[in-house]
Amino acid sequence: MTASQARLRGAAPEPGWGTWAVRGAALTYLTVLLILPLFVIAQDGLRAGLAGLWRAVTLPVAWQALRLTLWTAALMAILNAGMGTLTAFVLVRYEFPGRDWLNLLIDLPLAVPTLVTGVMLVILYGPQGALGGWLESTFGWRVIFAPPGIVLALLFITFPFVVRALQPVLEALDRAQEEAAVTLGANAWTTFWRVVFPPLLLPLTTGTLLSFARAIGEFGSIVIVAGNIPLFSQTAAVYVFGEVESENRLGASAVSLVMLALAFVLVMLVDWLQRRRRSVSPQA
Amino acid sequence: MSIQLEQLTKRYEGHPVVNQVSLEIADGEFFVLIGPSGSGKSTVLRMIAGLTSVDAGRIWLHGRDVSQAAPQARGVGFVFQHYALFQHMSVADNVEFALRVRKAAPVERRRRRDELLDLVGLAGLGQRMPNQLSGGQQQRVALARALAHRPSVLLLDEPFGALDAKIRVDLRRALRRIQTELGITTIFVTHDQEEAFELADRIGVMNFGRLLEVGPPSELYQRPQTEFVATFLGTANLLVGQCVAGSVRLGPVHFPLNTEALPLDTPNTPQRVQVLFRPEDVAVAAAPEALNCPQLGPGVVEQCVFAGSSERLTLRLPPLPTVRPIAPPVAFGDNSLLVEAARLQDQTRRLPLQPGDRVWVGVRRIHALAHPGLSFLIPTDGSPAALAALEVGGQIARLAHARVTLLGYGAAPTVLERHLQTAKERLGSGLAALELRVSAEPLGDAIAAEVERQPADLVIQGFHPAGGVALAEQTLRGGEHHVLLVPAEKNPGTPTRALVCVTGSEPAKNDVLFTGRLVRHLGAEATLLCVLPAAPVEADAHERAERFLAGGVRTLAVLGVPAATKLQTGPVRDVIAHEMQAGHHDLLVLGAPLPERDGTISLRGLVGQMLTGLSGHQALIVRSEFLAA
Numbered sequence: 001m002t003a004s005q006a007r008l009r010g011a012a013p014e015p016g017w018g019t020w021a022v023r024g025a026a027l028t029y030l031t032v033l034l035i036l037p038l039f040v041i042a043q044d045g046l047r048a049g050l051a052g053l054w055r056a057v058t059l060p061v062a063w064q065a066l067r068l069t070l071w072t073a074a075l076m077a078i079l080n081a082g083m084g085t086l087t088a089f090v091l092v093r094y095e096f097p098g099r100d101w102l103n104l105l106i107d108l109p110l111a112v113p114t115l116v117t118g119v120m121l122v123i124l125y126g127p128q129g130a131l132g133g134w135l136e137s138t139f140g141w142r143v144i145f146a147p148p149g150i151v152l153a154l155l156f157i158t159f160p161f162v163v164r165a166l167q168p169v170l171e172a173l174d175r176a177q178e179e180a181a182v183t184l185g186a187n188a189w190t191t192f193w194r195v196v197f198p199p200l201l202l203p204l205t206t207g208t209l210l211s212f213a214r215a216i217g218e219f220g221s222i223v224i225v226a227g228n229i230p231l232f233s234q235t236a237a238v239y240v241f242g243e244v245e246s247e248n249r250l251g252a253s254a255v256s257l258v259m260l261a262l263a264f265v266l267v268m269l270v271d272w273l274q275r276r277r278r279s280v281s282p283q284a
Numbered sequence: 285m286s287i288q289l290e291q292l293t294k295r296y297e298g299h300p301v302v303n304q305v306s307l308e309i310a311d312g313e314f315f316v317l318i319g320p321s322g323s324g325k326s327t328v329l330r331m332i333a334g335l336t337s338v339d340a341g342r343i344w345l346h347g348r349d350v351s352q353a354a355p356q357a358r359g360v361g362f363v364f365q366h367y368a369l370f371q372h373m374s375v376a377d378n379v380e381f382a383l384r385v386r387k388a389a390p391v392e393r394r395r396r397r398d399e400l401l402d403l404v405g406l407a408g409l410g411q412r413m414p415n416q417l418s419g420g421q422q423q424r425v426a427l428a429r430a431l432a433h434r435p436s437v438l439l440l441d442e443p444f445g446a447l448d449a450k451i452r453v454d455l456r457r458a459l460r461r462i463q464t465e466l467g468i469t470t471i472f473v474t475h476d477q478e479e480a481f482e483l484a485d486r487i488g489v490m491n492f493g494r495l496l497e498v499g500p501p502s503e504l505y506q507r508p509q510t511e512f513v514a515t516f517l518g519t520a521n522l523l524v525g526q527c528v529a530g531s532v533r534l535g536p537v538h539f540p541l542n543t544e545a546l547p548l549d550t551p552n553t554p555q556r557v558q559v560l561f562r563p564e565d566v567a568v569a570a571a572p573e574a575l576n577c578p579q580l581g582p583g584v585v586e587q588c589v590f591a592g593s594s595e596r597l598t599l600r601l602p603p604l605p606t607v608r609p610i611a612p613p614v615a616f617g618d619n620s621l622l623v624e625a626a627r628l629q630d631q632t633r634r635l636p637l638q639p640g641d642r643v644w645v646g647v648r649r650i651h652a653l654a655h656p657g658l659s660f661l662i663p664t665d666g667s668p669a670a671l672a673a674l675e676v677g678g679q680i681a682r683l684a685h686a687r688v689t690l691l692g693y694g695a696a697p698t699v700l701e702r703h704l705q706t707a708k709e710r711l712g713s714g715l716a717a718l719e720l721r722v723s724a725e726p727l728g729d730a731i732a733a734e735v736e737r738q739p740a741d742l743v744i745q746g747f748h749p750a751g752g753v754a755l756a757e758q759t760l761r762g763g764e765h766h767v768l769l770v771p772a773e774k775n776p777g778t779p780t781r782a783l784v785c786v787t788g789s790e791p792a793k794n795d796v797l798f799t800g801r802l803v804r805h806l807g808a809e810a811t812l813l814c815v816l817p818a819a820p821v822e823a824d825a826h827e828r829a830e831r832f833l834a835g836g837v838r839t840l841a842v843l844g845v846p847a848a849t850k851l852q853t854g855p856v857r858d859v860i861a862h863e864m865q866a867g868h869h870d871l872l873v874l875g876a877p878l879p880e881r882d883g884t885i886s887l888r889g890l891v892g893q894m895l896t897g898l899s900g901h902q903a904l905i906v907r908s909e910f911l912a913a
Contacts, residue, residue, distance in 0.1 A: 176368035179335050180426075182355045183362040184382035185433060194381075198372040 038260070045257035048250060056254035064231045065239035066258060072147055072235070073215035076154040081208045084162025085200065091163070092170040109159050117156050118224030121149065145227030150235065153221040158211035165207030166200055173199065202277040206270050213266040216259055285347070286311045286469035287332065287437060292341035293807070294327050294493075300807050302327050303493035303683075304341065309486075312467040314460070316480040319490035320516070325473045328490070329439050332471070333362045346436055361430030361468075363440040367422045369414040375401070375425050376410035382433035400428040403462055420451040427459070431466070438463070438470045444479065456482055477517050481505075489513045492682055505562075507651055512685050514560045514653060515611045519624050521566070522611040522653075527557040532652050534559055535604025537578045539650050556739070558610065558653040563596065563626035567646040570635060575646035580604070583623065583645045585637050595632045597625040599645055608738065610687075610717065658686040658801075661740035661765065663727055665694035666703045668772040669746025676770045676902065677744035678711040679778045684805035687717040689740065693730045697722055728758030735763035742802070744768045747903070753892045760876060760885045760905065766798055767876075767905045769895065779803075779871030779902055782810045785860055786836065787875065795875045795906040796836045800845050802904070808871070810847040812836045813863055815856045826851070857893055864901065873904045 045053055056062065091103055109117070125132035125143040135141045143149050173196065181191040219237040226233040234242075236255055243252035287309040294302040302324040309315045317325045330336040332343055334355030342351045350358050370378050377384075379400055383393045401407050404424040414422055423443055430438065440459075444452040460483055463470050474480055480487050481501045488498045489512070497504060497513045508514040514522055525534040532539045539559075569575045580601060587598040598612075601621040612622045623645060637643065662677040664670040674690075681688045690707055692700030704720045711718060723730035731743060743759050747769040759767050770776060784799050796812070803810050814829045833849040840847040852859045864872060874891050887895065895903060 174366070174368060176364045176366060177370055179355075180362065180364060180368040180429070181370075181381070183333055183335070183358075183360060184429065185356045185385045186381070187356060190385060195370055 041253055041256055041260065044249065045253040047253070052250065053254050053257065056251050057258055059251070061230045061234070062236075062239060062251065062255050065234050065236045066255065068147065068150070068234065069216055069236040069259075072150045072154060073212050076151050076158065076215055077208050077212040079151075079155060080158055080162050080211050081204060084159070084207065085166060085204060088163045088166035088170055092167055106160050106163050109157050114153075114157055114218065114220030115224060117153060118221035121152055121156070121221070121225050125149065125152065144225055145229070146233055147226075149225040149227075150222055150233065153225045154215040154218060157218060157221060158214050161211035161214065162204065162207035165203045165210070169200055169203045202273055206273050206277075209266055209270050209273070213263055213270075216262055285309070286313070286345065287315075287471065288344040289328070289332070290342045290344075292328065292331060292338065292343065294324070294331060294336065294339050300493050300683075302331070303807050305490075305493075305495045306341075307488060307495060307498065309469060309471065311469055314463055314470045314472065314483055314485045316484035316487045317471060317473045317490060318475060318477060318480045318487055318517075320475060322492075323490040324493040325475075325490045326441050329362075329441050329471060329473050332358075332437070333360050333439055334358050335362070359433070359435050359437070361433070361435035361438045363423070363426050363430050363438070363443045365442040365445050367414075367419075367426045369422055369425055369429070371414050373414075374410065375406070375412050375414065375417070378414065378425055379410075379428045379432055381429060386433065396432060400431055403431075403465075404428045405458060418451075419447050420455055423447065423455060424458070427462070431462075431468075436469065438468050440470070440472045442473055442475070445474070445476075452479070459483070480517075487517075489516060491516070491685060494683075508560065509653060510685075511558055511610065511653060514558070519563050519626075520611050521561050521563070521623050522609070523559050523621075524556055524608040524610060525559045526606060527652065532557060532559055532650060533606075534580070534647075534650075535607045537580060537647070539578060539647075560651045560653060561647050561649065563624045565648045565650070566599075566623055566625035567648055568597065568599070568625055568627065568631075568635065568637070568643045569646070570643065572644045575644055577646040577648045580621075580623070580645045580647055583643055585639050585641045585643060586622070587639060588637060591626075593629060595627045595629075597627065597637065599623045599625055599643065601645060613717070658684050658741045659738070660686045660688045661691060661731065661734060661743045662688060663691040663693055663731060663743065663745050663759075664703065664707060665692070665727075666699070667746060667748070669748050669752075669770065671746070672773050672776040673744050673746040673768075673770040674707050674710065676776045676778060677768075678715075680744070680768075680802070680806060681711075681715050683778065683807070684802070686715065686741075687719075688715050689719045689721055689734065689738065691730060691734055692720070692722045693725065693727055697724070726758075727755055728762055731759055732762035735765060739763065740765045742766045742768060744770065747771045747895070749896075753887050753895050756895065756905065757885060757887045757892075760887075760907070764907060766907050769903045769905070771900070771902070773900075776902075778806050778808070780806070780808045781867065781869045782808055782871040782873055782904075783860070783864055783867060783869040784810055784812050784836075784873040785875070786812055786814050786832065793836075793839075795873065796839055798906050799873050799904065800840045803840075803871075804845050808845075810840060810845055810873075811850060811863075811867060811869065812840075812847055813850045813852065813860065815859045816851070816853045817856065818854050856890060860894060870901045871904060872901060873906060876905050876907045 048056075057066070087106075091099065091106075122144055123129055125135070127133060127136060127144065129144075132143055135143060141148070143152065177195050178191050181195045186194065217237055218235075219241065222235050223238055223241070226235065226238065228234045228238050228242075230239075236259055240252045240255050240259075243249075243255070285308050287307070289305055289307040292302055292305040293300055305324075305328055317328060319325045327336055331338050332345075334350070334353060338351050342349055344350065345358060345360070370381065373381070376397055379397045380393050383396060388396075397410065398407070401410055404427055406421060406424050406428070409417070409421070414425065417425065426443070443459075444455055447455065456479060459472075472479075472483055484501055486498060487501055487504055489496045489504065491512050496510050497508060504513060505518055508517065511522065514520045523534060525532055527533070530540070567575050567577050572579055581604070583599040583601040585597060586600045589596040599622070601623060603619045603621060607621070609621055612624055625645075660677055660681050662674055664674055677688065680686070688711065690704050690711075692704045695703070700722045704722065708718060708720060721734060723733065725733065734740075740763070743765045745755070745759060745767065747756070749771075752769070756767060756769055782799065782803050784796060786795055799810065812833050814833055816825060816829060829851055833851060837847045837849055850863065852863070860872070863869070872894065874894060877885060877887065877889050877891055886892075891905060
């Protein structure tokens with residue numbers, strides 16, 4: 001279709017007042033709901049200038065909270081990428097009893113209140129819990145009220161992200177490509193890495209980044225699981241909560257602003273990856 | 285021998301999709317496997333490549349048994365219908381894949397890649413991505429990729445199926461050129477006969493998992509052995525005529541018998557044969573004197589189609605006595621004969637024809653088919669037993685590629701019409717032909733009238749425990765056919781283990797022969813059982829029975845049916861019943877009793893007794909042609 005044809009077909013009448021009203025409503029809604037809060041927090045965080053912001057963020061308690069948040073989220077993202085790929089692969093490629101049920105369960109963490117997640121983990125891994133007690137007495141591993149508990153909670157709540165990102169791509173993969181690789185002499189491992197995995201890389205990265213972004217802001221489950229010991233098991237979100245409670249607005253806003261910036265970068269990255277994916281495989 | 289297949293079999297959910305396929309392909313040969321979709325041709329190819337496992341039989345590649353070998357170890361090149369290129373790799377990387385896997389040196393890899401891209405006519409396109417190429421180009425890349433590791437065998441699975449006509453022709457030529465250049469043994473799967481004729485050194489025709497015939501294209505076109513091949517390759521005029529003493533009779537016309545292979549057991553009684561002539565064998569003239577070949581009679585031009593270098597005519601002839609058309613099929617309720625003819629341009633100029641013109645039709649030469657093909661008659665009244673018979677009959681007919689007539693009886697015509705339509709849908713495709721008939725007569729008379737019109741080899745009917753024996757009796761009285769009795773069952777299937785009860789006499793040879801013919805199609809195995817009475821018998825009875833059994837096994841072996849034998853002494857009825865149980869047989873084969881003096885048949889004897897207890901297995905009552913003659 002040439003440009004002029006496109007114009008002819010898509011030729012809409014001049015927008016009337018109704019169209020403007022719809023657009024206005026949407027834009028106002030967006031402004032009130034999203035842009036205004038963002039603007040306010042940026043202003044609040046920068047109230048004492050950049051130096052003030054820097055000071056608030058580099059306070060040992062704040063700094064540790066941010067570091068803890070980042071490394072637990074990163075560790076979770078790596079684990080999630082590996083196990084999520086495996087889960088998606090098994091769900092798509094193998095027939096087994098209860099597969100449909102399992103498939104249904106994958107989405108559950110999206111619906112379960114994160115507080116409930118925390119409670120479940122405490123019951124299972126807590127010092128009084130069966131598994132937690134055994135781990136502590138046998139290996140001396142402390143799970144709950146410690147960073148491993150945070151990672152577990154994050155793994156639980158972000159479970160669907162990678163699986164759901166990979167499933168449709170895996171289903172759409174042409175099995176004949178794998179068969180072709182096999183007839184050309186590739187073993188199962190080579191076939192996976194050279195033929196199956198490359199088309200999964202982009203959706204996998206997207207899914208992993210999204211789960212990372214989701215993990216940074218997690219509060220409900222962590223507040224129960226982590227014990228919130230400053231400098232040890234207190235994450236950024238919980239730190240912000242504490243600062244708000246103790247009416248230290250600058251501290252809360254400053255760390256919030258850093259988390260916001262992180263989230264913003266991640267969202268942009270995901271967006272860029274998805275554009276790229278569309279341009280690489282136009283038919284997908 | 286590059287490729288050798290021995291009794292290759294693949295089953296899905298118990299049904300054979302590839303059924304005992306044996307084949308030998310010579311070095312450097314271009315072999316085309318052709319058949320309609322679902323005929324199992326692609327499965328054969330995938331089994332050779334190792335992409336599908338083998339259930340029974342063996343595959344040799346260059347003398348090495350690879351039946352259980354991993355696909356990576358077979359050294360074949362495979363080209364898929366939808367190219368299956370690695371979408372995330374460049375053309376060059378696709379072609380180099382096999383060499384990369386084999387850790388070839390980069391210099392060697394690049395040299396081979398350039399050589400192959402040059403060979404398939406894509407030199408310089410190595411850096412493109414697959415989705416930047418046209419379908420034809422992508423398939424060229426796939427071919428280059430499949431050849432990279434210098435495979436000993438090239439397998440192509442409908443490679444041009446997704447491409448348009450002009451590109452197909454180009455690619456076909458390119459493929460044939462490359463194949464000849466490399467001298468690589470090739471199997472090419474297609475459902476397109478034009479492609480098959482143009483490419484093949486030899487063609488194998490498959491239908492319903494069986495390899496029906498193998499031969500050079502011209503041989504299969506001019507001298508097919510089976511009805512399916514005759515009608516599948518090219519346009520066919522196929523009629524059923526009669527064969528007597530070395531000549532073939534089509535109504536009033538006699539042709540010398542052209543086939544020496546035609547088995548004539550009884551040279552002096554007329555036998556049904558299928559007669560094939562191609563459109564180009566039909567002569568058309570304005571007057572009978574102008575035809576210098578045997579005349580079929582006067583006809584009317586029904587249709588003229590201009591087809592470039594030739595002209596296709598459809599001619600309608602009045603019915604010929606004792607001649608029944610198979611192809612082209614005649615519409616329901618029409619008894620005239622349709623004949624397809626083709627004329628070259630110069631003939632068209634000499635005698636221009638238009639629809640409605642009257643002409644004289646002659647046939648220059650004919651070919652009589654060796655195997656007349658089976659025809660089944662399935663009577664049905666909609667009862668559970670009849671439905672079971674329909675189910676089993678349909679399966680057997682598909683396997684045997686038989687012609688089927690469904691005969692509705694025992695209910696109001698409107699009810700029967702509806703029932704037959706449902707039954708027709710259930711039977712589905714895959715039959716040589718399917719005809720629906722309705723009769724208001726009781727079963728025996730209905731069958732007698734139907735086989736009078738068109739003889740059947742086998743009647744397949746449901747068996748009710750009550751009154752079933754009497755019905756079977758009536759069916760046997762109706763004609764010369766064999767009868768398969770199917771008891772009502774939830775999921776009736778085709779038999780897999782047949783127990784053939786023989787007496788060691790001359791008529792029993794026919795029992796074995798027909799059973800063998802049927803069982804071969806089912807892919808079942810047979811046990812020949814001979815029971816000698818417990819009472820003292822003649823001294824040589826034992827020996828004679830053993831000789832007979834050994835002969836029976838040889839006969840079945842020729843047909844490709846694996847058979848075992850059993851010789852027992854005791855009360856006949858008890859021994860048979862016991863053997864059925866002990867051997868897990870699901871088909872009991874009995875010879876029909878001798879007809880009474882007035883020609884009727886009574887099942888009051890052994891057969892009737894065996895039938896009374898019939899449940900959970902099927903029974904085949906075989907007629908002896910020896911007695912009928």
